[in-house]
Amino acid sequence: MSISDLASKNNHKYTPAEPPHGHHLADDLPLMAAQLGLQRRKALAWLGSAAAAGPAMLLAGCGGGGGSDSGSTASLAGLVAASGTTATTTSGTTTSGSSTSSSSSGSTSTTTSSSCTALPGETAGPYPADGTNTSSGSTSDILTASGIVRSDIRSSFISTTTQAAGVQMTLTLTLANTSSSCAPLSGYAIYLWHCDRDGNYSLYSAPAESYLRGVQVTDSNGQVTFTTIFPACYSGRWPHIHFEVFQSLSTATTGRNSVLTSQLAMPSAVCSAVYPYATGYTNSVANFAAISLSTDNVFGDNTAAQIAAMTPSMSGSVSVGYTAAATIGIAR
Structure with a gap:
C-alpha cells in the first residue's frame, strides 16, 4: 500500500x-x-x-529450497x-x-590421512624352518644360523652357495602401526621365505639348500627390502610368500616369538605374465589355472580389503624383473 x-x-x-x-x-x-x-x-x-x-x-x-x-x-x-x-x-x-x-558440482573435497589395513594372521605352513617343526627328523631353525640377516636371499649360505634361478623380484615391505595412524615401526625384524621356481622349499623338499630365506630389520621408515625371485605356483595353493614379524632382531630366534605370521598373495596379472613365458616355470601354468583366491585354503576366507593389503603392487617384466611393494599393518 x-x-x-x-x-x-x-x-x-x-x-x-x-x-x-x-x-x-x-x-x-x-x-x-x-x-x-x-x-x-x-x-x-x-x-x-x-x-x-x-x-x-x-x-x-536467504531463502528456502535450492532456488535463488x-x-x-x-x-x-x-x-x-x-x-x-x-x-x-x-x-x-x-x-x-x-x-x-x-x-565443486555440489561435492566437498576433503583431505584424508593415510590408512593401512591390519593383516590377518596366517599359517606358517609346513616349511618355515623357524624352530617350530622338524625337517628330516630334526628341528630346523634357520633363524639362529649365521648369515641369515641379509637383503639378497637368492643364494644358499649354509652348506652350499647355490643361487635360486628365476625371474628376479625386488620386494619392499613397510611395517605400519594400525593403532597409531599407520606410523612406521622401526627396529622390527621381518623373516621372509618362499618356494623356488620348481615349487620346492629349501631345507625341506630341497634339503641341501638354504636359499630364499632371510631376515631384515626395519629402518626409520619401517621398511625392509629383499632381492629374491618370483615364486612358483605349486599344486593346491595360490602363489604366495611367507613372512614373520618380530619385535626385534634379538627376539627373532624362533617362530613362537613372532608378533605376526602371515602371507602375501602374488598378483594374478603378474602370475599370468611369468608362468607361461619365463624359463623354468612350466609346472606353474597348470597349477595356477586350477586355483583361485576364493578356493585357496589360506586366502579364501579373507575380506576384499585384507586381500588388497596382502597383494603387493608390482611393476616390471619377465625380461628385466619386477619391483614389488606392500604395507604390513599391525596393531602395536
Missing part, C-alpha cells in the same frame, strides 16, 4: 486483530518508524549469530552490510570472515 493510500484512509476504524495505529498519516508515521527500527534490530541480532555460525547459516537464511533469485541476493547483501560482515559467493566458494569452504 502506498503512502497516498494510507493518507486517504481517514475513516478507518481500529479492530483488535490489526496493529494499532492512528487515523491520520501523521499519527501512523511514528509507529511505522518504530516498527522498522525493531525489525532492523532483529535482523542485526540474527546476523550476529549467523556470522558466528558461519557462511552456511547466512545462506540458509536476484531479489534474495540483494537482500542478503544489504543485511550483511548492515551487520558489518563481508560475504562473497563465487564459483562454489563461500567465505565469511576468515573461514572458507570450497566445493
Whole structure:
C-alpha cells in the first residue's frame, strides 16, 4: 500500500486483530518508524549469530529450497552490510570472515590421512624352518644360523652357495602401526621365505639348500627390502610368500616369538605374465589355472580389503624383473 493510500484512509476504524495505529498519516508515521527500527534490530541480532555460525547459516537464511533469485541476493547483501560482515559467493566458494569452504558440482573435497589395513594372521605352513617343526627328523631353525640377516636371499649360505634361478623380484615391505595412524615401526625384524621356481622349499623338499630365506630389520621408515625371485605356483595353493614379524632382531630366534605370521598373495596379472613365458616355470601354468583366491585354503576366507593389503603392487617384466611393494599393518 502506498503512502497516498494510507493518507486517504481517514475513516478507518481500529479492530483488535490489526496493529494499532492512528487515523491520520501523521499519527501512523511514528509507529511505522518504530516498527522498522525493531525489525532492523532483529535482523542485526540474527546476523550476529549467523556470522558466528558461519557462511552456511547466512545462506540458509536467504531463502528456502535450492532456488535463488536476484531479489534474495540483494537482500542478503544489504543485511550483511548492515551487520558489518563481508560475504562473497563465487564459483562454489563461500567465505565469511576468515573461514572458507570450497566445493565443486555440489561435492566437498576433503583431505584424508593415510590408512593401512591390519593383516590377518596366517599359517606358517609346513616349511618355515623357524624352530617350530622338524625337517628330516630334526628341528630346523634357520633363524639362529649365521648369515641369515641379509637383503639378497637368492643364494644358499649354509652348506652350499647355490643361487635360486628365476625371474628376479625386488620386494619392499613397510611395517605400519594400525593403532597409531599407520606410523612406521622401526627396529622390527621381518623373516621372509618362499618356494623356488620348481615349487620346492629349501631345507625341506630341497634339503641341501638354504636359499630364499632371510631376515631384515626395519629402518626409520619401517621398511625392509629383499632381492629374491618370483615364486612358483605349486599344486593346491595360490602363489604366495611367507613372512614373520618380530619385535626385534634379538627376539627373532624362533617362530613362537613372532608378533605376526602371515602371507602375501602374488598378483594374478603378474602370475599370468611369468608362468607361461619365463624359463623354468612350466609346472606353474597348470597349477595356477586350477586355483583361485576364493578356493585357496589360506586366502579364501579373507575380506576384499585384507586381500588388497596382502597383494603387493608390482611393476616390471619377465625380461628385466619386477619391483614389488606392500604395507604390513599391525596393531602395536
